[in-house]
Each structure stands twice: as C-alpha cells, then as structure tokens.
Amino acid sequence: MxxxxxxxxxxxxxxxxxxxxxxxxxxxxxxxxxxxxxxxxxxxxxxxxxxxxxxxxxxxxxxxxxxxxxxxxxxxxxxxxxxxxxxxVRFGVAPDHPEVKSYGAEDNRILGIPGENLPGVYSARAFVGWYNGLPENRDLNPDLSCETALILGHGNVALDIARILLSPLDLLRKTDITDCSLAALACSKVKRVWLAGRRGPLQVAFTIKELREMINLPGTQPVLNPADFTGLENAVKDAPRPRKRLTELMIKTALQKPGEVAAQAAAARQWGLKFQRSPQEVLPTADGRRARGVRMALTRLEGSGESAKAIPTGDVEELECGLVLSSIGYRxxxxxxxxxxxxxxxxxxxxxxxxxxxxxxxxxxxxxxxxxxxxxxxxxxxxxxxxxxxxxxxxxxxxxxxxxxxxxxxxxxxxxxxxxxxSFSDWEKIDAAEVARGKAAGKPREKIVDPQEMLQLIGH
The missing domain is CATH 3.40.50.720 (NAD(P)-binding Rossmann-like Domain)
Structure with a gap:
C-alpha cells in the first residue's frame, strides 16, 4: 500500500x-x-x-x-x-430522513446460528443498501411476499427498516428511495413487523425521535406489552434524561388502549417490540427452501443499565415470520x-x-x-x-x-x-442527471445504481 x-x-x-x-x-x-x-x-x-x-x-x-x-x-x-x-449520507440513512442521512462499515455481524443463510434472511446492511441504491446491493431482490417480518435488533437502523416496510407509499414516493425498491414495496404483503432484542426496555439503542416517528406512522398500530414495563417507572427516575424520556414514551404507548386513537384503531398494519429474546435458529419451511420463523431463547438480565447481560433461561419460543432482517451491528x-x-x-x-x-x-x-x-x-x-x-x-x-x-x-x-x-466535476454531472430524473418523477433525485451507467454518463 x-x-x-x-x-x-x-x-x-x-x-x-x-x-x-x-x-x-x-x-x-x-x-x-x-x-x-x-x-x-x-x-x-x-x-x-x-x-x-x-x-x-x-x-x-x-x-x-x-x-x-x-x-x-x-x-x-x-x-x-x-x-x-x-x-x-447517500447510502446509509433511510430515504425519508434526508436531514440525517447512519452506517459505514463494509461488513455486518453474523448471527452465528443455523439457518441464517436461508432465503428470506437478510442483513440490515444489505437491505438498507438495497432501498438506498448502493450498487453492490441493487440486485438483492428481497422476498416481501409474507405477512410478518422479524427484525433482530433494537437500534435506529432496525426502526428505519420497520418504518420503510410499513410506510404508506405516498410518503415514500416523495423521497429519493430507488424506483425498483418502491416498486417492490408497492407489491409487499408485509403488514406486521416485530423488532426483537436480547435485553430489555432499558437497554434499547434507538432514540426517542425515531421511536416517536414510528409510533405516529400513519396507518399503523404499535403493539407493546404492558407487562414488559412493570416497575420501570421507578427504575428510570434517576436515569439520564434521554433514557428516562424514551422509557416513559414506551410505557405510555404500551398502556394506550387500542382504539384510543381512531387512526390507530383503523390501522391495517402493526409493529411491536419484543424483549429478552435471543435468536437460536432460523426455521426452514417443510421443503427447506426458505425461512418460516425463528426459534428464540428467552433470556433474563444479569446486572442493570447499559452493562446488563442477557442470560438464556432455558425456555424457548417460536415466532412465525417469512422475512428475517438481522440488525445487530456492522463491522x-x-x-x-x-x-x-x-x-x-x-x-x-x-x-x-x-x-x-x-x-x-x-x-x-x-x-x-x-x-x-x-x-x-x-x-x-x-x-x-x-x-x-x-x-x-x-x-x-x-x-x-x-x-x-x-x-x-x-x-x-x-x-x-x-x-x-x-473527478468531482464528473460527480456533479452524475448528480445533475439524478436530480433531473428525480424531478421528472416528483422526487428529490432518482439514484443511478449501476456504476457502469454512471461511467457512461460522464464519458468514461
């Protein structure tokens, strides 16, 4: 070098x-x-x-x-x-968050469990790259024909993916999401998304802004189990303000009765948080050709706060889902x-x-x-x-x-x-072409996802 x-x-x-x-x-x-x-x-x-x-x-x-x-x-x-x-800024952040534009490592952490290579299982990094137009992920072609998706992870990227899967198409059409991703989401059958994590509500890694946006997503209903939050109001009294506010918002959402908000009562789609569950195995369909669910180990927490560790209890449960997205970190x-x-x-x-x-x-x-x-x-x-x-x-x-x-x-x-x-002036030509294509479609830009097309555009 x-x-x-x-x-x-x-x-x-x-x-x-x-x-x-x-x-x-x-x-x-x-x-x-x-x-x-x-x-x-x-x-x-x-x-x-x-x-x-x-x-x-x-x-x-x-x-x-x-x-x-x-x-x-x-x-x-x-x-x-x-x-x-x-x-x-271009490839990492959800297209409906242009003000933020949040990852960059070249690889993702593997789950290290049986079945994670089955069709229907994708890394968050690849899925985000797909809808954001990252050239290496342009041919991902995720199967969205199932009704239930499971996202493994409780971070902002997990919430981003859930939001993209459940967002009304009218909202996404106004973003710079790629045209092929928008077409796939238009045909998606996914109407329920679970986000599962190994630890509890006090250890989630997402932030209150992203959680609030998810709670208020049009046409969707949050499903949080009040039992998951028992006693937490006292536990967060002395916690740092961001953690306290985040936990209070989850508790308020969990205690909200279905139908309290008319828009949510009529929601055709749902999402929810599942805590203290660690993936053990991605379960195959009878013919072994794709994922049908995930076997989860139930965990208990040792310690408290950010340092709490998830320890398997020996109990397990199976969660049926045809789409599994691993959002456990990048590498x-x-x-x-x-x-x-x-x-x-x-x-x-x-x-x-x-x-x-x-x-x-x-x-x-x-x-x-x-x-x-x-x-x-x-x-x-x-x-x-x-x-x-x-x-x-x-x-x-x-x-x-x-x-x-x-x-x-x-x-x-x-x-x-x-x-x-x-050169940078070459990039400006690509930029102008993307913006022009986007304007014709009523979007901020239409990303070119094929590097060879980019090079042809600038005369390389």
Whole structure:
C-alpha cells in the first residue's frame, strides 16, 4: 500500500474505512481540497502538508474540513472506491430522513446460528443498501411476499427498516428511495413487523425521535406489552434524561388502549417490540427452501443499565415470520497487511486516531472506534483525529519538508494501470442527471445504481 505524500488518514465510513487509492477500480474517485495526496507511513514538518484521506463519507469530509480550516497551507485529496461521494449520507440513512442521512462499515455481524443463510434472511446492511441504491446491493431482490417480518435488533437502523416496510407509499414516493425498491414495496404483503432484542426496555439503542416517528406512522398500530414495563417507572427516575424520556414514551404507548386513537384503531398494519429474546435458529419451511420463523431463547438480565447481560433461561419460543432482517451491528474489515487491524473488535488499533505502530497513519470514523453513534458523533470523532494530525505537525512528528507530488504520482500509477478516476466535476454531472430524473418523477433525485451507467454518463 504505497500512496505518495506525507501521511494518510483512513476513514471508517462507507466501506469500513479505508481504500488504497492506487487500487481503485474503473469507478474509483478522487477529489482535491487545496492540493495533493499522501503516503502511508510518513513523517512530518513542512510549510505545506499534503494529506490523503481514504473514504468520502462524513468522517472523511469532516476530517478534511477540520484540517483545511485550521491549517492554511494544508492540501487534501479524498479518495473513494465508488464513482459517487458522501458514503452514508447517500447510502446509509433511510430515504425519508434526508436531514440525517447512519452506517459505514463494509461488513455486518453474523448471527452465528443455523439457518441464517436461508432465503428470506437478510442483513440490515444489505437491505438498507438495497432501498438506498448502493450498487453492490441493487440486485438483492428481497422476498416481501409474507405477512410478518422479524427484525433482530433494537437500534435506529432496525426502526428505519420497520418504518420503510410499513410506510404508506405516498410518503415514500416523495423521497429519493430507488424506483425498483418502491416498486417492490408497492407489491409487499408485509403488514406486521416485530423488532426483537436480547435485553430489555432499558437497554434499547434507538432514540426517542425515531421511536416517536414510528409510533405516529400513519396507518399503523404499535403493539407493546404492558407487562414488559412493570416497575420501570421507578427504575428510570434517576436515569439520564434521554433514557428516562424514551422509557416513559414506551410505557405510555404500551398502556394506550387500542382504539384510543381512531387512526390507530383503523390501522391495517402493526409493529411491536419484543424483549429478552435471543435468536437460536432460523426455521426452514417443510421443503427447506426458505425461512418460516425463528426459534428464540428467552433470556433474563444479569446486572442493570447499559452493562446488563442477557442470560438464556432455558425456555424457548417460536415466532412465525417469512422475512428475517438481522440488525445487530456492522463491522469493518481489514484494509491491507501493512495496516494493523484488531479482528476481534473490528477496528484499527489507535490512540486518538494515531494508528499504533504506523507513524503518519491516522484513522477516523467506525474503523477507529467501532460501529457506534450517529452523524454528530462521527463529526466530533473526526475533528479529534484531525486535531491529532495538527498537533503532530506542530510538534515536528511529521516530516513534510520534502516536496511530493501527491495525486500527481497517484494519477500516474492509475494511468499506467488503465484506470481513469472520476473527478468531482464528473460527480456533479452524475448528480445533475439524478436530480433531473428525480424531478421528472416528483422526487428529490432518482439514484443511478449501476456504476457502469454512471461511467457512461460522464464519458468514461
């Protein structure tokens, strides 16, 4: 992994974090901010540091922004493996949440149970990528012919998926959801969605805004069991305010009598939360060709609060469902043998963004801290990494005295390999085409999901 320049930042959003620019395929992209590129192992001081940022998700752009804002002479190149930038802003967040636009690791955690590879079982990452137009997931073609779906997980992504599955089509038509996804959802038979988690109401990972939106979703009725919340009003009295408000909203919803709200009484669709259930096995149909349900182990909690652990009780139950979506977290993948990687934690070992044992190499985003947090978390995390770079520049830890070509050198390598990078002006042509197609359909944009079509559009 050799990239010309003084130092390199490996960004943990859109693809798990790091993509070596010299290894880009025909659709790879490079955008320049102030100047040039970078090299993995570097060292430091000089009037005009050249920086290479690998990955164009929020972590990449926020890191570049902080460097350019606080170092007048910094020159930054951003590299991306796809022909389009912005990572999770484009591909990660639900289309009906354009103000948020929330994941970026390249792999998903597996359940590790029998039957998880049966047709009808999908990772949340792939499903989100499908309806958001991520090229690698454009052919997912999920089977939505069943009435009941089970989402394993109690995070915001799980709620996003439930909301997309149950939202009225009129709402989705106004978003940038892909046309093929909208057509599939129009034919969907799913009218009931359960969200199951290993732990209890006090350990859910979603936020109150997303829960409230789900509770108020037109044409749907929330189904929460009041028994799941017994005694919790006292338990959250001294809890942090966000956790207290979230729990109180769940309790209020659970105690609401069906029919109290006319719109919900007439709801044709339902969703609900199931607690203290851990998946043991995805059950096949009689012919073994697809999923028909999930065997769940009932659990009890040891400990309290965020540190509570789910322990199987020995009891089990079967939940009938024809669609299973695993939303138990994402996972970054190793980049290159030259870059250290903690396989167990799924991160690059680092101290404040400085990669251990690799002077001049930095990381940010989920590949730095793991797949947690939302956009604001990523922003602050990226600023911290950029600050580490600035401190190392000021302290003489990085040798930038030798003039380097940056992208000039990388460009030569790419040309020698027959690779033609996509520039930011090329992306603007793709952007304009998507917006124009969307306008014709009454949407913010109609995403192009085939990289080859993108390249043809810009004359590559």
């Amino acid at each position: 050799q990239i010309e320049g003084p130092f390199c930042l490996l960004i943990g959003l859109r693809g798990g974090g790091a993509v070596a620019a010299a290894g880009m395929g025909p659709g790879g992209a490079c955008w320049r901010g102030g100047g040039a590129g970078a090299r993995r192992w570097l060292s430091s001081r000089a009037p005009a540091p050249r920086v290479c940022v690998v990955g164009s998700g929020p972590a990449g752009f926020y890191t570049a922004q902080h460097l350019l804002k606080h170092h007048d002479l910094a020159q930054v190149d951003i590299y991306e493996k796809l022909p389009v930038p912005f990572g999770l 970054s993948l190793p980049l290159d043998p030259a870059v250290p990687f903690d396989m167990q934690r799924g991160i690059i070992p680092n101290s404040m963004g400085r990669v251990e044992g690799a002077p001049g190499l930095y990381c940010s985003g989920w590949v730095k801290r793991g797949p947690t947090g939302v956009i604001i978390t990523t922003m602050n995390d990226s600023f911290d990494t950029a600050q580490s770079v600035l401190e190392d520049l000021r302290g003489g830890m990085l040798d930038v005295s030798v003039s380097r070509e940056g992208f000039g050198a990388v460009g030569s390598i790419l040309r020698s390999r027959g690779v033609r990078p996509v």
